[in-house]
Amino acid sequence: MAEARRKFDREFREGAVRIVRETGKPIAQVARELGINSGTLANWVATDRRARGSDGHLSADERAELARLRRENAELAMERDVLKRSVALWVKDAMGR
Structure with a gap:
């Protein structure tokens, strides 16, 4: 049987992304520490980078x-x-x- 999807509130997602951005720790390590899937955190980080315009814009x-x-x-x-x-x-x- 499939596992129920966990829902994360916006504050949790933003906090997780901020940890990756400010500490420079690898996404996998932060995901492990927070008990979430590394792919999920990678998606959140990618979305944040696009929103911030990581290419300097x-x-x-x-x-x-x-x-x-x-x-x-x-x-x-x-x-x-x-x-x-x-x-x-x-x-x-x-x-x-």
């Missing part, structure tokens, strides 16, 4: 965050410029009195 999440940060940076620069002008006008007005 940004992942979709990183591109979205970069676009958001660029918009925020431009907005902050405009606000800073407005405040600089306001202070300059205030100082000019105060010196004129």
Whole structure:
């Protein structure tokens, strides 16, 4: 009779992948330590590498965050410029009195 498939929650999968990524241990060793199939862990690691863009390119999440940060940076620069002008006008007005 076939064995029932074990389900792993997202946090467990992410933790297992993080162990492989951060420690540099072989997938087989980490899988043994966690009591899971090495092929399963290898699939999780491969999925993570594709999502992270292991070829040096940004992942979709990183591109979205970069676009958001660029918009925020431009907005902050405009606000800073407005405040600089306001202070300059205030100082000019105060010196004129």
